[in-house]
Amino acid sequence: MFNNPARNDWLLLAGFSAVVLCLPVLLEPIGAAYPALMQKFCIFGIFAIGFNILFGLTGYLSFGHAAFLGVGSYAAVWSFKLFTMNAIPAIVMAVFFAALFAVVIGYVSLKRSGIYFSILTLAFAQMCYNLVYSVLTPLTNGETGLQLSLQDPRVIDAMFIEPAAGLPRVNLFALNISGGGYAGFYLCAVMLIICFFIAMCIFRSPFGMMLRAIKSNQTRMRYTGFNTRPYLLAAFVISGMYAGLAGGLMAVTDPLVGAERMQWTASGEVVLMTILGGAGTLVGPVLGAAVIKYCENIFSSFSPGTLHGAFGFLPDAIEDPIVSFLSLFVGDGWNLTLGVVFMLIVIFLPGGIMEGLRRIRMMFNRRPGNGRKIPATQTQPAE
Amino acid sequence: MKFENVNRRFILKSGAALGVGLAAPMHFIRGAYAEDMSCNMPKGDTVTFGWNVPLTGAYADEGADELKAFQLAVKHLNGEGDGGMIATMKPTALKGNGILGKKVAYVQSDSQTKSDAARDGAKRMVERDGAIMISGGSSSGVAVAVQGLCQELGIIFMSGLTHSNDTTGKDKKRYGFRHFFNAYQSGVALGPVLGQEYGKERRAYHLTADYTWGWTQEESMKAATEKLGWKTVAAVRTPLGAADFSQYITPVLNSGADVLILNHYGKDMVNSLTQSVQFGLRDKQVNGKKFEIVVPLFSELMAQGAGDAVKGIYGTGNWDWKLDDDATKAFTKSFGAEFGSPPSQAAHTCYVQALLYADACERAGTFYAPAVIKALEGFEFDGMGNGKTLYRAEDHQCMKSCVVVKGKENPKDKFDLMEVVKVVPREELDYDPAIFGGELGPSDPKQC
Numbered sequence: 001m002f003n004n005p006a007r008n009d010w011l012l013l014a015g016f017s018a019v020v021l022c023l024p025v026l027l028e029p030i031g032a033a034y035p036a037l038m039q040k041f042c043i044f045g046i047f048a049i050g051f052n053i054l055f056g057l058t059g060y061l062s063f064g065h066a067a068f069l070g071v072g073s074y075a076a077v078w079s080f081k082l083f084t085m086n087a088i089p090a091i092v093m094a095v096f097f098a099a100l101f102a103v104v105i106g107y108v109s110l111k112r113s114g115i116y117f118s119i120l121t122l123a124f125a126q127m128c129y130n131l132v133y134s135v136l137t138p139l140t141n142g143e144t145g146l147q148l149s150l151q152d153p154r155v156i157d158a159m160f161i162e163p164a165a166g167l168p169r170v171n172l173f174a175l176n177i178s179g180g181g182y183a184g185f186y187l188c189a190v191m192l193i194i195c196f197f198i199a200m201c202i203f204r205s206p207f208g209m210m211l212r213a214i215k216s217n218q219t220r221m222r223y224t225g226f227n228t229r230p231y232l233l234a235a236f237v238i239s240g241m242y243a244g245l246a247g248g249l250m251a252v253t254d255p256l257v258g259a260e261r262m263q264w265t266a267s268g269e270v271v272l273m274t275i276l277g278g279a280g281t282l283v284g285p286v287l288g289a290a291v292i293k294y295c296e297n298i299f300s301s302f303s304p305g306t307l308h309g310a311f312g313f314l315p316d317a318i319e320d321p322i323v324s325f326l327s328l329f330v331g332d333g334w335n336l337t338l339g340v341v342f343m344l345i346v347i348f349l350p351g352g353i354m355e356g357l358r359r360i361r362m363m364f365n366r367r368p369g370n371g372r373k374i375p376a377t378q379t380q381p382a383e
Numbered sequence: 384m385k386f387e388n389v390n391r392r393f394i395l396k397s398g399a400a401l402g403v404g405l406a407a408p409m410h411f412i413r414g415a416y417a418e419d420m421s422c423n424m425p426k427g428d429t430v431t432f433g434w435n436v437p438l439t440g441a442y443a444d445e446g447a448d449e450l451k452a453f454q455l456a457v458k459h460l461n462g463e464g465d466g467g468m469i470a471t472m473k474p475t476a477l478k479g480n481g482i483l484g485k486k487v488a489y490v491q492s493d494s495q496t497k498s499d500a501a502r503d504g505a506k507r508m509v510e511r512d513g514a515i516m517i518s519g520g521s522s523s524g525v526a527v528a529v530q531g532l533c534q535e536l537g538i539i540f541m542s543g544l545t546h547s548n549d550t551t552g553k554d555k556k557r558y559g560f561r562h563f564f565n566a567y568q569s570g571v572a573l574g575p576v577l578g579q580e581y582g583k584e585r586r587a588y589h590l591t592a593d594y595t596w597g598w599t600q601e602e603s604m605k606a607a608t609e610k611l612g613w614k615t616v617a618a619v620r621t622p623l624g625a626a627d628f629s630q631y632i633t634p635v636l637n638s639g640a641d642v643l644i645l646n647h648y649g650k651d652m653v654n655s656l657t658q659s660v661q662f663g664l665r666d667k668q669v670n671g672k673k674f675e676i677v678v679p680l681f682s683e684l685m686a687q688g689a690g691d692a693v694k695g696i697y698g699t700g701n702w703d704w705k706l707d708d709d710a711t712k713a714f715t716k717s718f719g720a721e722f723g724s725p726p727s728q729a730a731h732t733c734y735v736q737a738l739l740y741a742d743a744c745e746r747a748g749t750f751y752a753p754a755v756i757k758a759l760e761g762f763e764f765d766g767m768g769n770g771k772t773l774y775r776a777e778d779h780q781c782m783k784s785c786v787v788v789k790g791k792e793n794p795k796d797k798f799d800l801m802e803v804v805k806v807v808p809r810e811e812l813d814y815d816p817a818i819f820g821g822e823l824g825p826s827d828p829k830q831c
Contacts, residue, residue, distance in 0.1 A: 036506030134593055134620060143594035143623050144524045145498045147531055147554070150822055166557075166824040167535070179535040180510060180831050254506075256528055258498040296500075297507055300493045332438035332493050 009200055016283065017193045024182070030294075035185040036253075037297050041290045042188035043249045046195045048273040048285030050242020053199060054235050055271070056280035057208060059215035061118045063267050064105065064125025068098040068240040070132060070262030072247025074139075077146050077257050084156035085168045087177050087187065091248045098244020099237055101128075106236035110229060113218070122264060129262040145258035170252050177252055184253040191249060192286070195242060200282055202238070211235050243270075272338075276345055278352030287353050295338045302330035421752035421828035422537040423515045430485045430750065432457070432737065433492070433514030435505050435529060436543065440496030441624040442521035442649040444684045445729040449519060449543050450491065451722050452730035456737035459717070460487045467717040468738060471710040471766040476745035483744060490514055496521065496624070498528035505529050509538050509831065515750055516541060518736050521649065521729065522623070523547030523596035530559035537829025539752055541736035544701075544729040546648070546680050548599035551780035552819025557826045558752070560759055560774065562739065562781045563732045566600035567814060569679045569699040569785075570607030572807040576697060576787050578611040581642065581675055585611075588640035589618035590631055590655060592647050600646045604679055608644075616640040621647070621655075628655040632662050641669040643676045652678060653688035660692040681788055684727045686800035693790030693800060700786050701728045702768050703803050711768045725798050735767050739774070753826045770809065777816040779823070784809050 019026065023041070027033040032041075051065050072094035079090040109120040132140045140146055148167050157168070170178040177184045202208045210231050213221050221228050251257055260266070269292065277288025307323045307330065314322070329337045349355045425431070434453045437446035458464045462479035469477050481487055490512040492504025508514040517533055520526040520543035527550055533540035534556040542550060542561045546569070551561050587608055591597040597620065605615050616638050621631050632655070635643055643664060647655045659665070659676055667674040678685075681698025704715045704725040714734065718726040726734070743758040744750055760776035769783035787805040794800050 031511065034507060034511035036503060036510050040503065133622060144549075145528055147528070150824070166827075167531075169535070179829070180506070254502060254532070256498065256502070256531060258524070258528070260497045261499060297503060301491065301504070301507065303491055332443075334493075 009204065012282070013193075013197055013200065016196055020189045020192055021186075023189070024185070031298060032294055035180060035182050037293065038185045039188045039249075039253050040293045040297070041286075042185070042192040043246045043253075044270075044273065044289035044293055045192050045286035046188075046249070047243055047246035047270055048277065048289040049192075049195055049199045049282075050239040050246070051270045052239075052274050052279060052281075052285040053202060053211075053242065054239040055274055056285070057203070057211035057215060058232060058235050060110075060113065060232065060236070061271065062109075062121040062236070062239075063118045063264065063271065064109075064121035064123075064128075065239070065243050065270050066262050066264070066266035067105070067125040067128040068102055068243035069247035069250070069266065070128065070257070070259070071101050072098045072244035073251040073257035073261055074132070074146060074247075075244070076248040076251035077148070077255055080148055080154070080170065080251070080255050081152040082155065084154060085170050086156075087170055087172045087252045089156075090170070090252055091245065094248025094251070095241050095244045098247065099241045102237040102240025102244075103233070106233050106240065110232050110236060122267070125262065125267055126264055129259060129264070132262055133259045140257075140259065143259055145256050147256050170255055178255055188249050188253065191245065195245070196282070196286070203282060207231070207234070272342060276342060276352055278354030281352070281354040284352050284354040291341070291353070292338065295334055295341070299330050299334035299337050300332065303327075304331075306330075419749070419751050419754075419828075420830065421750075422831040423509060423513045424750050425485055425513075425515060428485055429488045430482055431508075431512060431514045432487060432489045432740075433505065433508030433512065433517045434489055435492050435494050435501055435508065435517050435519040437496040437521050437525070438493040441651050442496050444688065445521045445544055445649055445682070445727065446494070446519075448684060448727045448730045449521065449733040452718070452726060452734040453489065453491075453518065453737060455718060455721055456734045457487045457489050458721075460737070460741050464721070465713075465717045468710050468714050468734070468767055471713050472738065472742070472764060473766045474764065475742055477738065477742050478745075482741045483748070483750070487741070494519065494521075494525050494529075496525060498525055501525045501529050502532050505532055506536075509536055514538070516740050518733060518740070519543045520545045520733075522594070523550055523599075524594045524623075526550050527554045527595060530554065530556050534558045534824060535829075536831060537752055537827075539740065539755060541740050543733040543736065545596070546600065547596035548603065548819055549595045549821075551778045551816075552599075553821040554595075555778050555821045555823055557756060557779075557823040560736070560739075560779045562736050563728075564699075564701050564783070564785045564812070565780065566596065566603040566679070567819075568812040569600065570603035571812055571814075572699050572785055572787055572805075573604075573677070573679055573697065574607035574611060576805060577608065577677065580697065582672070583612040585613040585642050585672070586616050586640045586670065587613050587642045587644050588616045588635050588638055589644045589646060590628070590635075591618055591620050592623050592651055593620040594623055596648070597646045600679055601644075604644055604646065604677075613642070621651075623651065625651065626654060628658050629662070631655075632659050632664070635659075635664065636662070636667075639669065641672050641674055643674070645676060645678045646680075647678070648680055649685065650688065652685050656689050656696070657692045681790075681801065682728050683725070683798070683801060684729070686790060687797060694792050696790040697804070698788055700788050700801075702731045703728065703786050703788060703801065704731075705799075705801075705803055706768060706786070706806070708768065708770075710766045714768060731768060738767075739764075752828050756826050772809070775816060778819075778821070780816070782809055782813060785812060 023038050024033050075093040075097040076090035079093045105124045169176045175183050214228050273288035273292050274285045278284025304327045307326055311319045436449045459467045459469050461481055490508050494501035505517050516539045518541040523545040526542045526545035530540045540559045548565050548567050589601050591601040601618050645655050664674050678698040686693045715725050743755045747754040747758040759774050762774045765771045772781050772783035775782055785807055786803050788801045789804050791802050
């Protein structure tokens with residue numbers, strides 16, 4: 001049983017770190033071991049972990065988290081344009097501005113709960129999107145997207161470095177982060193591990209317990225004399241900062257930001273990631289994020305030709321129907337695959353991928369003669 | 384957190400795990416770089432191209448046609464099929480046996496008409512699949528975003544359909560090349576025809592797709608029509624991919640304008656044009672004149688989508704399959720034989736771009752990116768459907784003729800929807816590359 005939760009946590013963190021840092025090796029067989037996609041895994045992992053702090057712990061479903069992601073990205077790119085190409089100020093600015101937005105939006109939205117809260121956040125996010133898309137075009141460059149240019153002042157860089165020809169790259173002092181390569185991935189991976197650790201601390205802390213209590217019965221909390229609003233607002237802002245960090249990292253690894261990053265579909269995506277992986281679990285959201293990004297990037301790249309290659313060993317009479325059926329689910333039909341996977345998981349595994357993993361583990365542990373006791377896992381959904 | 388269980392053994396274990404983790408990156412750092420290596424130089428007997436086209440979103444039809452053209456280009460480059468424009472291109476170094484003896488392979492990705500998705504796709508093709516050149520387009524926003532990425536990665540980007548002035552203007556890049564014409568040239572080509580047809584006393588209302596292409600096309604059309612003496616009543620920006628334009632069309636009715644200029648493309652244009660016609664704009668008389676609609680950038684695929692609404696509408700195109708030269712005929716024939724329909728201008732420009740890149744590699748004798756860029760810059764060629772064409776070195780824009788087209792009143796079949804009103808010669812479309820600003824940047828090779 002749970003003899004030693006703290007030690008188990010350290011093991012979980014060590015295991016998680018090892019898996020994340022070894023992603024380039026682990027993902028090789030499934031064709032996902034290239035830096036751009038692994039960066040996306042880490043960044044959306046951070047985004048989903050943050051979202052899970054709000055949704056998984058308090059049960060408040062925000063439909064507007066993409067707004068913070070976008071704010072983070074814009075803040076980071078403006079930091080590159082105005083101050084320096086160093087990644088650290090950009091990340092700090094991204095988190096700061098996302099927090100600022102989260103305080104304002106959270107203060108208003110958290111006056112309501114349940115579906116009204118969701119709608120309010122959705123409305124705010126849509127407002128932000130429209131502002132970014134058309135009203136604030138001078139600041140955001142609208143649909144075209146905000147890019148670096150040679151005319152940018154970059155005041156801090158200009159004081160210290162003689163500018164080279166062409167656009168500078170994002171750097172971490174001597175290390176180039178943007179422009180491909182593994183440096184960007186390792187930066188994101190380290191950030192993901194730090195974020196995971198912070199989330200774990202929150203989950204295990206009295207503060208986390210308070211958030212869980214809000215989820216299970218907020219009215220009772222109030223009657224016992226707790227004011228739940230500050231806790232909720234804190235959770236909302238923390239999760240907004242996570243989103244801002246994710247947005248900032250997106251800009252750091254690729255210094256361009258477009259308005260579509262803030263669209264409501266992007267907010268919906270993080271909800272899907274969290275539910276797919278397992279809301280309220282620590283590792284679940286990261287897994288969900290990875291599965292969705294994998295589908296988006298890999299399934300969309302398959303063409304009927306690829307399928308013909310894969311099923312080439314079958315006789316033509318069988319091969320052609322199989323290929324024409326499966327080609328519905330790849331290429332531009334990758335959304336369909338995702339939809340089917342999502343439906344299956346929600347229907348058969350309401351606790352997401354984490355529940356599936358737990359069931360598998362239970363199955364092995366129940367075997368007679370195994371000798372081990374059934375471990376209660378620490379990755380239980382908060383309920 | 385409790386720390387009392389952190390003992391010596393635990394620290395040793397976690398230290399070992401951490402060590403493995405930190406050592407992992409070393410595995411990926413490649414060996415010494417040769418002097419003349421650029422990103423993804425082919426090592427085996429194939430060279431990989433990456434097609435980055437929209438298969439979903441407002442420009443999906445164009446994207447699908449571009450993909451067909453790319454597939455055809457790869458076939459022809461590898462010496463399969465009838466060779467298409469390889470036979471008519473002059474001068475050409477292409478032999479129809481691949482490029483520099485290597486067979487051409489390709490990978491593709493769906494750009495979704497979104498910059499983020501397009502860049503993700505392009506990065507996958509470069510980092511995982513080893514693509515040496517990226518091509519495709521349909522949205523200038525996406526093209527500008529991917530072009531910027533390619534400059535950073537040191538991969539040549541042969542843009543497909545992108546019509547914004549910015550692609551080879553303000554946002555031009557050393558690694559980006561455009562064969563397609565631009566909004567400025569549309570304005571120059573279309574202006575005189577509009578003046579002749581609709582007179583000098585007109586009041587124009589613009590509906591504009593709200594991104595780089597729409598902005599520059601609106602600017603260019605304003606300049607061209609105001610030169611004629613027209614007045615601009617209003618210019619309203621609409622979001623890309625809006626399905627319903629009625630809220631933007633209603634105000635046109637009461638604005639006192641007598642010409643509506645639709646700076647829309649793809650499904651957006653199909654929707655806005657069809658809805659304008661349904662609102663009865665074209666049956667109206669304003670200021671004593673018949674109300675007219677103009678679509679500055681026009682294509683066969685959009686005409687198919689919009690049906691009867693396109694009849695009598697003026698616009699411009701980069702190229703049209705009904706042009707009467709050997710290259711156009713050869714290309715239309717092999718495209719038709721392969722896919723059963725005539726190629727669109729999007730397909731044409733993508734096909735030509737693929738061939739031009741291949742030819743530049745042959746002439747340079749290497750895939751080394753800076754050398755290929757040099758071979759493309761200032762290259763003058765003929766026999767690709769647009770007459771004598773120059774790849775201008777200053778901004779990487781092709782200088783060539785373009786066509787003014789009009790929706791046909793009595794089409795013969797579903798492919799015969801537009802007639803070529805005028806072929807505007809290259810001399811009239813020439814402009815000073817300095818007017819749009821921007822800088823190409825360096826061509827130094829990148830390692831990846």
